[in-house]
Amino acid sequence: MSGQTHAEGAELLRVTDLVKHFRPPRGARRDGPSVVHALCSVSFSVGPAETLGIVGESGSGKTTLLRTILGLQKPSSGQVLFLGEDVAQRRGKRARALQREISVVFQDPYTSLDPRMTVADILAEPAQIHRLTAGSRTAVTLLDQVRLPAASLRKFPHEFSGGQRQRIAIARALALDPKLIVLDEPVSALDVSVQAEILALLNELQRERQVSYLFVAHDLAVVADISHRVGVMYGGQMVELGPTGQVITEARHPYTRELLAAVPVPDPQVERAKPRMLQRQWPTETDGLPPCPHGDVL
Amino acid sequence: MPNPELVKDPALLTDAVPEAGSSKLVVTFGRFIRHRVGMIALAVLILVILAAIIMPLLWPYGYSEITPDLSQSPSLEHPMGTDTLGRDLLALVLRGMQQSLLIAFSVTVIACVIGVVLGVVAGYFGSFVDATVMRAVDLVLTLPTLALAAFLGSLVAGGGVSWLGLAMVLGSLMWTSVARLVRGVVLSLRELPFVDAARVMGAGPVRIMFRHLVPNVSDHIVVAGTLMFGVAILAESSLSFLGFGVQPPDTSLGLLVANAQSAVLTRPWLFYFPGLLIITIVLSVNYVGEGLRDAFNPRSSPTNPLATPRRGRGGKQRADRRPVTGQRSVTDRKPSTNANAVDGSTVDTDPQAPAKALIKVTDLSVRFGSQAAVDSISLEIQPGEVVALVGESGSGKSLTGLSLVGLLPNNAVGSGSVVFNGDELSDLTFGQWRRYRGRRIAMILQDPSTTLNPVLTIGAQFEDSMRLSAPVSRTEARRRTIELMASVAIKDAPARLDQYPHQLSGGMRQRIAIALAMVHDPDLIIADEPTTALDVTVQAQVMATLAVARERTGAAMLFITHDLALVAGIADRVAVMYQGKIVEDQDVFSLFEAPRSDYTRKLLSLAPRIDGKAVERQ
Numbered sequence: 035m036s037g038q039t040h041a042e043g044a045e046l047l048r049v050t051d052l053v054k055h056f057r058p059p060r061g062a063r064r065d066g067p068s069v070v071h072a073l074c075s076v077s078f079s080v081g082p083a084e085t086l087g088i089v090g091e092s093g094s095g096k097t098t099l100l101r102t103i104l105g106l107q108k109p110s111s112g113q114v115l116f117l118g119e120d121v122a123q124r125r126g127k128r129a130r131a132l133q134r135e136i137s138v139v140f141q142d143p144y145t146s147l148d149p150r151m152t153v154a155d156i157l158a159e160p161a162q163i164h165r166l167t168a169g170s171r172t173a174v175t176l177l178d179q180v181r182l183p184a185a186s187l188r189k190f191p192h193e194f195s196g197g198q199r200q201r202i203a204i205a206r207a208l209a210l211d212p213k214l215i216v217l218d219e220p221v222s223a224l225d226v227s228v229q230a231e232i233l234a235l236l237n238e239l240q241r242e243r244q245v246s247y248l249f250v251a252h253d254l255a256v257v258a259d260i261s262h263r264v265g266v267m268y269g270g271q272m273v274e275l276g277p278t279g280q281v282i283t284e285a286r287h288p289y290t291r292e293l294l295a296a297v298p299v300p301d302p303q304v305e306r307a308k309p310r311m312l313q314r315q316w317p318t319e320t321d322g323l324p325p326c327p328h329g330d331v332l
Numbered sequence: 333m334p335n336p337e338l339v340k341d342p343a344l345l346t347d348a349v350p351e352a353g354s355s356k357l358v359v360t361f362g363r364f365i366r367h368r369v370g371m372i373a374l375a376v377l378i379l380v381i382l383a384a385i386i387m388p389l390l391w392p393y394g395y396s397e398i399t400p401d402l403s404q405s406p407s408l409e410h411p412m413g414t415d416t417l418g419r420d421l422l423a424l425v426l427r428g429m430q431q432s433l434l435i436a437f438s439v440t441v442i443a444c445v446i447g448v449v450l451g452v453v454a455g456y457f458g459s460f461v462d463a464t465v466m467r468a469v470d471l472v473l474t475l476p477t478l479a480l481a482a483f484l485g486s487l488v489a490g491g492g493v494s495w496l497g498l499a500m501v502l503g504s505l506m507w508t509s510v511a512r513l514v515r516g517v518v519l520s521l522r523e524l525p526f527v528d529a530a531r532v533m534g535a536g537p538v539r540i541m542f543r544h545l546v547p548n549v550s551d552h553i554v555v556a557g558t559l560m561f562g563v564a565i566l567a568e569s570s571l572s573f574l575g576f577g578v579q580p581p582d583t584s585l586g587l588l589v590a591n592a593q594s595a596v597l598t599r600p601w602l603f604y605f606p607g608l609l610i611i612t613i614v615l616s617v618n619y620v621g622e623g624l625r626d627a628f629n630p631r632s633s634p635t636n637p638l639a640t641p642r643r644g645r646g647g648k649q650r651a652d653r654r655p656v657t658g659q660r661s662v663t664d665r666k667p668s669t670n671a672n673a674v675d676g677s678t679v680d681t682d683p684q685a686p687a688k689a690l691i692k693v694t695d696l697s698v699r700f701g702s703q704a705a706v707d708s709i710s711l712e713i714q715p716g717e718v719v720a721l722v723g724e725s726g727s728g729k730s731l732t733g734l735s736l737v738g739l740l741p742n743n744a745v746g747s748g749s750v751v752f753n754g755d756e757l758s759d760l761t762f763g764q765w766r767r768y769r770g771r772r773i774a775m776i777l778q779d780p781s782t783t784l785n786p787v788l789t790i791g792a793q794f795e796d797s798m799r800l801s802a803p804v805s806r807t808e809a810r811r812r813t814i815e816l817m818a819s820v821a822i823k824d825a826p827a828r829l830d831q832y833p834h835q836l837s838g839g840m841r842q843r844i845a846i847a848l849a850m851v852h853d854p855d856l857i858i859a860d861e862p863t864t865a866l867d868v869t870v871q872a873q874v875m876a877t878l879a880v881a882r883e884r885t886g887a888a889m890l891f892i893t894h895d896l897a898l899v900a901g902i903a904d905r906v907a908v909m910y911q912g913k914i915v916e917d918q919d920v921f922s923l924f925e926a927p928r929s930d931y932t933r934k935l936l937s938l939a940p941r942i943d944g945k946a947v948e949r950q
Contacts, residue, residue, distance in 0.1 A: 091869060091870065092838070092867055104528075104532050106531060130534060133532070133533060134534075136532070137532065137533070138532045140525035140528065140529060142525060145524045145525050146524075146525035146528075146529055147526055147529075148526045148530075148544050148548070149526075149548065150544075150547040150550075151544075151547075159530070159535075160533045160534075163530075163533050163534050163539065164534060195725075195726075203529075206529070225724040225725055225894040226894055226896070226897075226935070226938055226939055227894075227935060229938075229940065230940070252867040252868055252869075253868045253940065254868065254942065255868075255940035255941055255942050256940050259940050282942055294942060295872065296868045296869045296871065297868065297940075297941060297942050298872075298895065298898045298900060298939075299900065300896060300900055300936055300939050301900055301924055302900045302901065302903075302921050302924055303921075304900070305900040305901030305902075306900075310876035310880065311872060311873055311876055312873060312876050312877050312880065313821050313823070
């Protein structure tokens with residue numbers, strides 16, 4: 035694997051040969067494939083206090099990858115190791131402990147917070163679930179960390195703007211002092227100006243708390259802005275993985291190059307000189323991907 | 333690295349905050365109070381309930397007390413008369429109300445509890461559990477409720493059914509509607525990220541169901557419960573009427589009606605008073621339910637989508653002086669009172685601009701109550717020109733776009749003038765608008781998954797649009813559609829004609845939307861965040877497609893977006909909007925080279941881009 039920047043022992047999360055296929059519902063199977071490969075043998079790792087960015091378009095399998103890591107789905111094969119221990123094998127107390135170590139921030143701040151709970155309830159919930167009183171951070175501290183005033187506590191999510199709601203979601207993710215925060219398109223639903231704020235906040239939190247991020251988005255510019263290493267997913271496979279600078283300067287896969295070209299440049303001269311790509315310019319059927327190794331499992 | 337200053341002071345940028353203030357419950361309560369029929373019904377209901385509780389304590393006659401006055405018509409002493417045994421009817425009715433209300437209340441509680449629990453369990457777990465519960469619902473629904481209740485009632489009845497027994501029988505038969513409702517809502521709720529978020533935190537099913545799902549269904553439950561209360565009153569009355577409900581000497585409204593049935597001609601008061609009460613209670617309960625439904629979900633009450641948006645009177649000065657809240661629509665205003673006035677305060681627009689502007693917006697404001705979302709802006713677009721309108725959410729950019737086609741939301745009041753090709757547009761009626769919308773001015777909206785009609789094939793949607801201007805044959809329509817689709821780089825166009833929108837990807841749908849906008853060769857295209865919902869790579873393709881399609885028709889375009897960098901390649905001129913005002917308006921090259929306003933500079937500095945920074949950071 036390219037771009038391994040940390041020692042084996044220091045790994046926080048390791049994903050090996052992860053495969054996930056779905057059987058489409060019977061109605062759709064008639065003219066479609068009988069099995070859909072959402073993930074084809076994906077492997078990578080995340081180190082402590084590191085940000086791994088994953089870029090991919092819709093349908094590239096990035097959401098499936100996240101859901102599998104979060105334990106919301108079971109992999110068809112392969113392993114997700116957290117601190118050397120298989121996530122899927124954990125039971126009881128160990129599983130509970132894991133829930134404290136990994137938290138999540140979802141894309142849409144309008145639906146990821148329970149509309150009927152006040153901010154105080156939302157921030158207290160992780161501790162309640164794990165029956166922690168001491169050691170858990172108070173809601174005010176959490177709000178302070180995401181630069182929201184303490185007066186927000188008694189309000190409901192709908193009283194906040196998109197960017198503020200995403201701050202609340204980040205505060206909730208920090209509540210149990212996790213080692214890894216999974217960020218699923220955390221800024222795609224926000225205005226460009228607000229995106230910058232949230233990215234800056236995430237960066238600062240990482241410096242303060244040494245937390246690792248698994249940051250997933252479809253926009254390479256956003257991912258590159260925050261990640262130490264970047265993985266590019268296409269068609270359920272990790273087609274590129276390496277340090278951010280390397281992926282940007284030495285892009286090998288045509289999709290990565292397309293991603294780079296797609297980032298709008300705030301300069302009319304440059305933009306107007308770009309060739310107009312009305313469609314994907316490279317063959318998408320074979321596009322240099324090896325066949326999915328577990329293609330005939332089902 | 334992003335600008336660290338931003339972390340310190342998020343207020344540097346105003347991220348649009350929705351109407352600040354009270355919790356959802358308070359807002360809902362406020363809406364209910366303004367619901368006149370609901371409030372009257374609630375008052376009647378409270379009066380009835382209070383009467384049922386308090387009056388028996390004050391009224392001199394007991395409900396089983398036999399007076400010497402047999403079969404008296406209403407008099408001062410017996411306001412509702414007496415029955416054949418000499419019992420005072422008012423005392424009987426009060427007792428009957430007590431019993432009926434008590435039973436109906438218990439039925440509602442029992443049915444709601446059963447229904448909510450089964451509904452939420454079925455909806456949350458789905459598959460096998462869901463199937464079992466839903467089959468149980470089907471089974472209960474096949475039973476004739478009243479007949480079964482009567483049967484069960486007669487079994488229980490050794491010496492008369494207690495109110496509790498009756499309530500349990502009815503409740504266990506009436507939970508199905510609540511269960512179905514709750515299940516339906518939960519099925520859609522459980523897909524929402526906040527449920528996933530709770531699961532990732534480690535919340536168990538019980539917590540998710542009762543801490544997250546049930547509170548979010550509560551408004552539906554309250555409404556359903558209220559309506560069920562009315563049904564329960566009727567069910568209890570019917571059962572008692574049939575003799576399977578409350579047994580004498582105790583009484584209920586239904587039993588009183590039943591007893592009076594034989595004497596309806598000779599002693600009609602015995603029939604009318606309890607009957608009218610049943611009607612009153614059920615009607616008020618239903619109106620309260622309706623009021624609650626409207627209060628919880630204001631959008632459930634239908635409004636006329638064809639209504640002409642409201643217009644404020646006059647121009648800037650008058651609008652500024654007094655808020656135009658609640659103003660009625662003024663459709664008879666003389667057109668273009670200020671169409672020719674050149675607003676001196678217009679930022680950076682040349683007052684001597686060629687007179688043949690395709691669209692000229694002067695002094696346009698859009699207000700919600702006393703708040704101006706768009707604050708007297710002026711803007712011109714020349715024929716064939718591409719103007720980008722850039723701003724963050726809440727800046728008023730989308731409302732500006734909607735104003736140009738007269739599609740402001742119902743609670744918005746617009747004022748100012750919009751002149752299109754020399755015609756004043758701001759006071760058109762719906763019928764007059766049809767000459768412009770879609771034909772001369774086309775619109776492309778943000779979300780291609782909701783702007784296409786999901787039940788029509790792509791071909792049918794093009795055909796419909798073409799028929800607006802002239803009758804066209806099926807084959808001709810298909811030929812033109814294929815041509816249009818080819819012009820927006822859709823591969824395999826003939827095959828797409830018979831597909832439905834859900835079979836296409838988001839990028840493909842947006843291409844179709846672009847092609848649809850081109851059907852009538854419009855003079856102006858308004859594109860409102862057309863690529864925001866798309867992946868970046870698809871965004872680049874759709875932008876290129878849009879540029880090519882526009883050049884082909886030579887239409888002017890107003891391109892609305894929050895992403896300043898995005899417009900560098902497509903716009904001739906850029907207007908930057910901030911808090912309802914246009915803060916900068918100049919040609920694209922000067923704007924990116926030398927932005928004049930601080931806000932524009934800030935936006936430029938924030939655009940995510942791939943450059944040296946990212947390469948260094950490792």
